[in-house]
Structure formats: structure tokens, C-alpha cells
Amino acid sequence: MRRKRWYPSExxxxxxxxxxxxVKKSHTGEPNRESAHSPEAWSEDPFTTHIKLDRxxxxxSPFRTAGTFTVTRLESSAGLRDxxxxxxxxxxxxxxxxxxxxxxxxxxxxxxxxxxPTPIVPPFRSNVIDFDSEPSCWAGKAFDYVHYTVPRVxxxxxxxxxxxxxxxxxxxxxxxxxxxxxxxTRSILPFIGRRDGPSVLALDQFSLILGAxxxxxxxxxxxxxxxxxxxxxxxxxxxAAELLRENLDGRIRLTDVARECxxxxxxxxxxxxxxxxxxxxxWLIGRRIDRAKELLRQTTTPIADIAIQSGFGDQTAFTRTxxxxxxxxxxxxxxxxxxxxIEPENPA
Numbered sequence: 001m002r003r004k005r006w007y008p009s010e011x012x013x014x015x016x017x018x019x020x021x022x023v024k025k026s027h028t029g030e031p032n033r034e035s036a037h038s039p040e041a042w043s044e045d046p047f048t049t050h051i052k053l054d055r056x057x058x059x060x061s062p063f064r065t066a067g068t069f070t071v072t073r074l075e076s077s078a079g080l081r082d083x084x085x086x087x088x089x090x091x092x093x094x095x096x097x098x099x100x101x102x103x104x105x106x107x108x109x110x111x112x113x114x115x116x117p118t119p120i121v122p123p124f125r126s127n128v129i130d131f132d133s134e135p136s137c138w139a140g141k142a143f144d145y146v147h148y149t150v151p152r153v154x155x156x157x158x159x160x161x162x163x164x165x166x167x168x169x170x171x172x173x174x175x176x177x178x179x180x181x182x183x184x185t186r187s188i189l190p191f192i193g194r195r196d197g198p199s200v201l202a203l204d205q206f207s208l209i210l211g212a213x214x215x216x217x218x219x220x221x222x223x224x225x226x227x228x229x230x231x232x233x234x235x236x237x238x239x240a241a242e243l244l245r246e247n248l249d250g251r252i253r254l255t256d257v258a259r260e261c262x263x264x265x266x267x268x269x270x271x272x273x274x275x276x277x278x279x280x281x282x283w284l285i286g287r288r289i290d291r292a293k294e295l296l297r298q299t300t301t302p303i304a305d306i307a308i309q310s311g312f313g314d315q316t317a318f319t320r321t322x323x324x325x326x327x328x329x330x331x332x333x334x335x336x337x338x339x340x341x342i343e344p345e346n347p348a
Contacts, residue, residue, distance in 0.1 A: 044068035045253070046203040050193030054078060062087045062134075065094075065149045069207045073099075073192045075144045083110070083138045088131040091152040093170060093214060096127040097185045099144040107143070109174055110136040116174045124182035128173040128218050146185050146192065150211060158211045159219065161266040167219040180213050196317035199250025202281040208254075208269050231275035232268075236261040240272060244284050248291060248311025254280065288312065289325050296334040303330050 046069040053059070055078035065072075067089040086094060102121040109116045112133040129135040131149075159167050188206060191197040198206065215221070232240060243257050257280070258268035269280065276283050292310040295301055301309070307318035322330045 045200050046070060046207060048072070048188075048192045048194075048197055048203070051075065052077075058082075059084050061085050061136075064089065065092070065131075065147075067092075067151065068149070069151060069154060069203065070147075070149045071188060071192055071203075072147045072149075073145070073189075074147060075099075076139070077142050079106070079139045079141050079143060080137075083108075083136050085134055085136040086131065087134060088149060088151075092131045093148075093150045093152065093155070093218075094127070094129045094131055094135055095148040095150060095181065095210070095214065096129075097146045097148075097181060098123055098125050099146060099185075099189075100142070102139060102141055102143060106139060106141040108138045111172060111174075118175055121175055124185065125175045126173065126178045126181045127175065128170065128214065130170055130172075133172075146189065148210060150207065150214065154207060155211050155215060155219075157264055158208065158266045159215055159221075161264045162212070162215065164215065164219070164221050167215060167221060169220045170214070170218045171220065173218060178217070180217070181210075184210055184213070196313045199281065199284075200253055201247075201250040201284060204254035204265070205269060205279050205281050208266055212266070230271060232261065232271045236263070236271070237275055240268075240280070244280060245287055248284065248288050249313075250281060250284055250311065284311075285321060285325070289322060292318065292322060292330065293333070296330060297337050303334075306330070 044067060047066075048071040050073040053074070053076040057076070059080065061082060062085040065086065065088045088094070098121050101123055104120050107118050107121050109118055109127065109129075111129055113136075127135075156166055159165065184206075188198070231237075239260050240257050243252060243260060246252075254265050254269060258265045261268055263271065272280050272283075278286075288311045292306055292312075295306045295309060296303075299306075303318070304315040307313075307315045310318065312318035312321065319329055322333070326333055328336070
């Protein structure tokens with residue numbers, strides 16, 4: 001059974017929610033049958049949301065996050081009137097990245113009810129705090145933050161696969177200059193809260209990348225891991241490709257495909273990349289484009305319908321992705337192929 005999610009409606013109006021997206025499916029992912037971790041690992045769909053506050057808005061305290069991997073952009077034009085305590089329904093890390101600077105004395109953080117020294121906050125500085133410490137914050141000026149909720153059970157799954165064993169604690173970090181976290185955040189920032197944003201498959205892959213970094217930089221590790229560099233077995237390769245082709249819309253979870261291949265999620269993701277040369281969601285985009293090209297070449301189906309049949313959310317997302325991959329729009333490509341087909345052959 002799914003746990004109740006926190007929704008932005010709990011914020012008092014006026015609030016502008018920019019396409020708060022929780023991708024819904026008719027099923028939930030399940031953990032690897034062979035995993036020794038919690039049965040709730042990877043069990044809920046990840047999602048992104050963008051919340052905008054103004055001076056009349058108030059945020060509930062405690063501020064409860066969902067029990068799954070989430071990416072939340074929280075933006076305010078006026079700061080917070082009161083200190084906000086953040087809680088998670090499951091053991092998790094709170095990773096926060098500033099997108100704009102905050103002057104001295106305009107931002108405070110409490111960890112386990114103890115105030116932490118906070119200097120001027122430059123853009124793309126990060127906090128990494130365990131939710132067990134019930135972190136609180138206050139901002140007296142306009143702010144813009146990206147918050148990641150990273151369940152510990154997902155981190156434990158990655159750690160076990162990397163050979164680290166169970167990571168019992170994580171190093172506290174406040175206003176730290178972490179170039180990797182900054183770059184990771186820049187990569188997803190344009191897609192947060194968009195209706196044509198990342199698929200659950202892409203968010204699964206993103207959470208693996210983020211989780212591996214958090215483990216290696218902030219985890220208190222018992223031992224160094226040994227990463228398996230092998231690829232998928234032939235039967236695993238066939239099964240993974242079959243499942244992904246059956247789900248061109250990307251709403252299948254990595255855990256679903258990994259389970260069918262009898263692998264943990266992080267092991268499957270690495271083995272897939274070793275086999276195919278790219279991450280699963282990138283491979284899936286390639287198959288979407290292949291399907292779209294087939295329909296553009298062989299049918300007169302409208303481009304909007306081809307977008308849906310190829311697994312894209314709408315024509316805008318399809319056109320943007322097609323142009324990124326092929327260098328021209330779907331309509332231009334269709335006309336080019338049609339003109340090429342009727343050109344007379346050069347005489348010998």
C-alpha cells in the first residue's frame with residue numbers, strides 16, 4: 001500500500017505550483033526478490049515538483065516529505081516568517097542546494113535542535129543532513145532551493161551492490177562547496193516540475209548517480225567496495241531490451257527490469273551501461289526515435305499522434321527530443337525522406 005504523500009495544497013494560499021508532477025502508474029515497483037533490504041525499497045514512484053511562495057504564503061511545520069525519492073524546487077520571493085522543521089516518513093537524507101545567494105544572517109539551519117554556523121550562502125552550495133536529526137531552517141530573504149529526499153533504503157541497496165556494506169551514518173554538511181552536487185543539480189534543474197519532465201525510468205537513473213556520490217563523499221564507510229564491471233548475460237540483455245521496448249513511455253521502473261534480470265537495481269544499471277554503452281533511459285530514447293522515424297517514413301499519421309505512439313508525452317517533447325537527436329524537426333525529416341524517395345536514380 002502506498003504511503004500518503006505530502007502535497008503542496010497543505011501550503012496556505014496564495015501559492016503557484018508550477019506543474020507539480022507525480023507520475024502515476026497502475027502498479028508500483030517491487031524490490032529484488034533476492035535483496036536482504038527493506039521490502040519497501042524502490043516501492044514508490046519518484047517525482048519532481050516546483051513550488052513558488054509569496055509573502056502571503058505559509059509553509060506547514062513540520063514540513064513532511066514523501067517516502068520516496070523526490071526532487072522539490074522551493075522558491076520564495078519573500079523568505080519564511082517562521083522556522084520550518086522537515087520530516088520524512090522513512091529514514092532518508094535531505095540534500096539541499098541553493099540556487100541564489102543569501103546574505104549573512106538571513107539563513108539559519110538547526111540540526112538536532114542545535115543551531116549550525118551559517119556564513120553567506122553563495123549559489124550552488126549544499127547541505128546534506130540526515131532526516132533523523134529533524135533538521136530545521138529559516139530564511140529571512142527571498143530564496144530558491146532544490147531539495148532531494150533520498151531514502152536510506154535506496155542508499156543501502158547501492159552500498160551493498162558496491163560492496164560497502166550497510167552505511168550506518170553520513171557526514172553532516174552545511175553550506176559546502178560540492179562541485180558534483182552542483183553539476184547534478186544543474187542537469188535536472190530545467191526539468192523540475194514540468195509535465196513533460198523526466199520519466200520514472202530517468203529519475204531512477206538520476207537517483208542512482210546522486211546516491212553513489214552521496215555514499216562515496218558523505219557515507220561513513222566500513223570498507224571500500226569492489227565494483228563489478230561485467231555486462232549483462234545474453235538472456236538478460238534480451239529480456240531488458242524486450243521490457244523497455246514494451247514500455248516506450250518510460251513508466252517502467254528500473255527495479256522492474258532489474259528484478260526480471262535477477263539483479264539489484266544499481267548492479268543492473270551498471271551492467272546495462274557496460275552492455276549497451278549508455279544508461280537505460282538514454283537507450284530508450286533511441287528506441288523512441290527509431291519508432292518515430294519508422295512511422296514518419298511509412299505512414300501519414302499526424303506528428304502529434306506519432307509522438308504518443310512513440311512514447312513521448314506530447315508533440316512538444318517529441319519535437320524537442322527529435323531535433324536534439326537528428327538535428328532537424330520531425331516534419332523536416334519526413335519531407336526530406338519523402339523527397340529522397342522520389343528522386344530519380346543517377347544513370348550509370
